[in-house]
Amino acid sequence: MEKRVLLVMQDGRVVMGILVGWDQKSNIILSECIERRFSLESGAVDTSLGVYMVKGDQICLVGELDTGVDDATQWSEIRAEPLPALRYGET
Incomplete structure (x- = not known):
């Protein structure tokens, strides 16, 4: 909890944020969330998403x-x- 995490989704989206909570079905709640588009x-x-x-x-x-390594300026x-x-x- 309260750790900065990165999620890769089935549709190819990459989101990052602070882990606020999760449940038994692996649903995840993030605060200060951003989506990184390549x-x-x-x-x-x-792109800032807020609570997600x-x-x-x-x-x-x-x-x-x-957190010491992930710098948005280097990703640009x-x-x-x-x-x-x-x-x-699919094969």
């Missing part, structure tokens, strides 16, 4: 962030394709 043209762009609740069945990955330099959506059952 692009080949403009680099990574952060994510359904557990939409989450692919949860990881704790090192990175150019990358957005993550594709994850679709179960």
